Amino acid sequence: MDEFEEPRAGPPIYALRSVFRVYETHREGDRLLYYGDPIVSPDVLERHVWPLFRDAGYEVTLQVRTGEHVLVAEPRSTGLDGVPWKNVVFALLTVVTTLFAGVEWYGATVSLDDPLSVLQTWPFAAAVLGVLGIHELGHYVMSRHHDVNATLPYFIPVPTIFGTMGAVIKMKGRIPDRKALFDIGVAGPLAGLAAAIVVTAIGLQLEPVAAGPVYGIGELNYPPLIRFIAASTGADLNPPGARVNPVVVGGWVGMFVTFLNLLPVGQLDGGHLVRAMLGERQETVAAMVPAGLFGLGGYLLLVQEVELQAITLWFFWGLIAIGLAYAGPATPVLDDELGARRMAVGVLTFVLGLLCFTPVPFTFVI
Template sequence: MSSEEPSRSPPSVGALTSVFHVYRVERDDDEIRYIGEPLIPAGDLSKEVAPLFAQRGYDVSVTRRHGDGSPAPYALVAEPESPGIDGIPWGNLVMFVLTVATTLYAGTMWYYIDIAGDPLNLLRAWPFTAAVLGVLATHELGHYVMSRYHGVDASLPYFIPVPPPIGTMGAVIRMRGQIPSRKALFDIGVAGPLAGLAATMAVTVIGLHLDPIAVPEQAIQAAEGGASIRFNDPLLLTLLADLVGQPTGYGEGLAVNPVVFGGWVGMFVTFLNLIPVGQLDGGHILRATLGPRQETVAAAVPGVLFAMAGGLYFLTEYTQSTILWGIWGVLALVMVRAGSATPLREDSLGVGRLAIAALTFALGALCFMPIPIEIVLA
């Protein structure tokens, strides 16, 4: 493709003639849309044109047009690159710093650190923060790396700060444009859970080898006189503890090292992300493996979650878990209505990727906890 035009102007129609037949060009503020049809497989188009647009300071995505009666089924959507002010992704950095602060504060609760006398004691909770954010960052960077590999525009992770007991709701990346193929959709979807689980298992094993935390007497007395929160262990955590010969529970006055809780967070986040519906990682994997038939499976997911919530309500006293799975049932219902990602090319995955899909869902099942959290009354 030719690259004669000025370096900061969008590519001309002539520069695209070898790979994309342009019917017309539309402009909307800074966004430029080249309407036409590809002359090469649509799934390869983004990779082919991305370098040309990047040379001129533009991000480009490929979108498929539906139902407008146009003979042009595709559009190349170009927007000026916006990495942040002065080239720095300030939004990502601000969210990350806030999340570091909230997880440090949450960590002081698990380490029983008093920050009233010296706020700098907050920094003593850094192992908890490193464990939680390390797991979440590895998960999202798995998505990011595979998105870039397949030529899909993706942002750096945005971390979400919340109050204790965890200090974060996780992290997300933003992807623009359409996924080029089912293989790309699968690779992007599965990379996060597998990378995150590798980090989760490493963090858990490290935490199990660290010394337990001494619980202050006043904390024990407060628990005996009121309510306390108990985080139940998923099967994967129990298996790892048995494998390395370390306990997950201690006698009165001792608690497992908070780094282990970082692994617990990773396992819980992994299971939720692998729920096979909508834009969740599990939804991407399911769509890639089953194609359009995944809608039948996804439609049953909200019913399963509602049934689990109902069973817990009628058969147990764990109201908080009933509410948790009821909320996720509603979220799943919304995601079913919104639909899943639709790749540009419906290629088959092959036996290797199908085996990886089965392994990933099996590992996700080991992270499942019907009752993740209990509120224990004295």
């Protein structure tokens, strides 16, 4: 492109004059580069130029290259570009790890002569993957609704007690406003929690399995929501001489993940919600989260005299919360207020999250 030649696809130069004085433009592959001098603060500049580039089909960022300010506009897309092979491979690997994790929960036997015998644990794998997958798909669907570029869920296969460390989606585009940030943040916990409730209710109607420690765990402790479901359906969470069906464990995992994700700090779902609900005041809330987690662990250890093994989780998450608080939450481009309806949904979501909390999630066999 020659100097001051109007870009063919991006916003015209005159539309930027009130915030960015352009003196040169270039095309770099699919990207458009606008070199110039900002005449307002970066925040004001972004709020002005972002919708112009978004309407033209681009995501824009202000960068400094060799001492020059440049608006870099990259084509944006919210659709899939071919088969998402990485997502597929990670999902298949997680199916394998959750199937093998289910072997211990069922007390099953898998023979090397018949490796497909591991498929007998498919209800456990389906419960865990279904709850986690629906949680992340809630985020993905709402991202598409608000035209924000996001990946499909990435499952994390790890040969642990549950066979996975969860699933994540990656947000590639900026969040337009607080409403979009709230909707994307709240969709995952609500969708995942609905799936966890259904899975738990189904699992409580299935046959219990033989009692005994699993992965060194003596027993899972159930949060109020699972206890309420059991009471409502007339099911027994502690069947005599047995353990509840492992499908219930899938619901337990979903509720536990919901609670952790709703911690109001950083890039967690709770951090998104509080940022959308309170704006920059979210920083005050986030700063209290690590102290609260360390305090919970200390109270259980020193006052309730719970074994350290059973509460190490809260000290671990306290450290994670420090890092998340330091990194900060997602920041929407337009920092406008939320309406009363979304505020009410946010409060309800946090209440539901508390119903998924239990101070000592599990105890160990010593």
